[in-house]
Amino acid sequence: MADYARVDLDAENQVTFELNGRQVSAPAGTMLVDACYAHGVEVPIFCYEPRIGPPVGACRMCLVEVEGMRGLQTACSTPVRPDMVVRTDSPAAKDGQEGVLEILLMNHPLDCPVCDKGGECPLQDRSFKFGGGKSRFFEGKRHFPKPLELSSRIALDQERCISCFRCVRFSQEVAQDGQLTMQERGVQSQITTFSGDAYEDRFTGNIIDVCPVGALTSIPYRFVARPWDITNTPSVCGLCPVGCNTELTLRDGDVKRVTGRPDPNYEVEEGWLCDVGRWGFDGDGGITRLTRAIVRDANGERHTDLTDAVAAATVALRGASKPVGVLLGATATVEEAAIALELAGGALAGARVARLGIPAAPLAALRATPRAQLDEIERADLVAVVGGDPGLAQPITELRMRKAVLRNGARLVTIGSRPGTLADVATHVHAAPGALTAAVAELAAQIGATGRPVVLWDEAELAAEPAAAEALAEAVSANGATRQIELGADVNGAGLRALGIPATGLLEALEAGELGALLTVRADPRSAPGRVAWEAALEGDVPVVALATHADRTTDAATVVIPVQSLLEQEGTLVSMTGRAQRVRRGAEGPAGAAPGWEVLIALGHHLGAPPAYRTASAALAAAGGRYAGIEGLTYDAMGVGGVELPRPAADHLAADAGPARAAGSDGLALVATRDVYGGREASRAPALAAFHAPAAATVSPATAAALDVTDADTVTLTSPYGAASLPVRIVDGLSDDAVFVTLGTADAAAEALMPPDRGPVRVGVSVEARR
């Protein structure tokens, strides 16, 4: 349970004490509740939540008897001491616990039968287990209007609140958004925001998970299911490269809810989720979901079944007189990539396999330096973020960095073209786009003078500045204590790289007319960076077989479209940006007309006359684990429920995976293609995330806006050597001047149109298209 902190019973400094007549031990400083839990004794709690911060003793539930101490003690805030004698089940302790529960239940409505929390409610469970089962309170209970919409996603049933302060502390101390507080006092105490404003922020859903009663519930999940209707499946979020461990709640073959794991993965997300990870599942269905296969031929377009579509795909791929290209998207799983590689070695011999992503070569040296998992951020005394805006692109890392600063006093430095979401706790060192190298040199000196630095670096921004990446690699390896964490750009980029799949080569071959057909797996090159070049290369009569979950620009034009299951619906393995291989598990059943991507690829192998020697995802992974050094020995058993860390790639891994050298030139403004999972395609499909939906924009600093003579009512046309896009202007303080910031992954794929396929540095010309 996340409620109790982990206790290392093998650590040195053990303290021995007596617990309910037994001699037990725990490390000095351990709180009594945790020590008891580690020894199989549950002391009931409500407000205690070690992930949020130090104990506050607000609920008084954890009363225990400690010999020699006057009255009962709160076990959450009493550390173990040598030879203390603790009783959690003595008449005095039981009387205290029953009394506290009676007070907590005094004003608590007994509406469990209509409460969403009923059946999975700590207050309910602990009332049964530790309560006296009686109440002496005959007066009227307090009433509040209900349910209050705390935000568009969270309902507040105020009368159920037991004033444990967990949500307030999460808001104030973990997310540090400063929004939730307790107002009024005594019996009128209530959780609210300033003036009752909506609690809209990026990590708000976690207060639902930490609420020990039914006061805070998810609006999309309201009255959807009962705990006995559902099954919970541990899985991994596939919406960004962090790889947060999640739990999928299933009912009637559908995912109804996503929550943090009750047993968190402390090396990754620590049980927290961003709101996109929590409610993004809501967009998995919807009108753009592909539910039937499509075949387009001389007779036009027809919907068909999977068997027919695989047959048509076989014809398209086998009919090619030249080699086939296989393009893997960022969310293609390790299994799918491995099967694709096997097809390229057999059934589609000579095929060229590539991934949609950032070329690996410029970052190879940096990736080979000592790496850390996210929990290392907590132990650091200096945390440096080089490039990017992790709070938007790899959201959960932000909470770790805030924890490092607030609870551990670490120094946080952000380096780059924008202060980002950490501006209130970080020292921002400004580095204009293209000028990271000098800033990295400065950082190197600071790292050298620090005991335990952790450097987080943005894959996209450092790939665009290879010199800075080289310098950072040197700085990290110079000090033996420094650890680096990649802020990855692509969900399974690390998994595809571990199989040796390059990001370059395929488009060039297509442009040179060397390929006879293209097979895409969860890839939409027509919406990817360099999409203008991809569109031109696909202009001819190259047949395209697309395996996809949702309709996109590629499936709109493909010869054969085969619907595949989403990452909520099929088995798979994703490798996080920190190199953790973790299992995605089957939650929802998915549309009847879709199949798992790996199964479609295996079927293609059979149709093409070179069947792989396995029939399941787990066997496909095991086979791949025996073949590729990057994932050597990887199996579902080896990953277990929390995943395993893969070995770091060697410094010469994928050394040839580089785009052509590009000079940015000096005309126009630098283009900074930003990542924002809250503004991305997946989030925009989810009705539950409507509060985040915002149109794509060309974002500039006030000085740049003045120099361009534009206001935020204008629309501008951006033009680069690779394409053009029209966007409304948005003006934001603190950004680099002479730069335009455009978000990647939006529905209109504007930033992608301006970029070359290998991303590279880009400068854009700006002309005013429309003034309001």
Next chain:
Amino acid sequence: MTADQIREYLEPRRHEFADPRSLVLPALKFAQTGRGYLTREDMEAVAEATGYSASYVESVATFYDRVYTEPVGTRVVSVCVSMSCQLRGADQVWEALCDKEGVDHHHGGTSADGRITVQEAQCLGYCDRAACIQVDAEETQGPHTPDSARALVDELRAAPDPDEYWR
């Protein structure tokens, strides 16, 4: 009230408070002197002047009886209802004032003309002159009877509005 005005008020008093959070209360009481209660903008100004979040400032404001987040009367009459005063007829004083101002006997309230707010107070420390009444933040007065209390609000109603609303 602007954040600058609040800062100017706080600056000479800052040294009196060891914990900077304690500044929020004097800031709120000062911000309230403009209208007699706090608007959303007032609380945002206090937040800006003290460096705490607006929601924290509001949580402090709602905790205290003499900090108002909703409009109240031009003059606020607090009637002590603690034990000493009750023994000396505070109930009758309270009911007389509620009846005179036409407000609820349980919660008190503001008269229809907006001039007088009647509210309960816990012990005002004036037990030797019970039953006592405090008008705004003025010195507590007593002993009061229903008649003297009625005369007091008549006086208050006739008096000019205060320049600053200290409560």
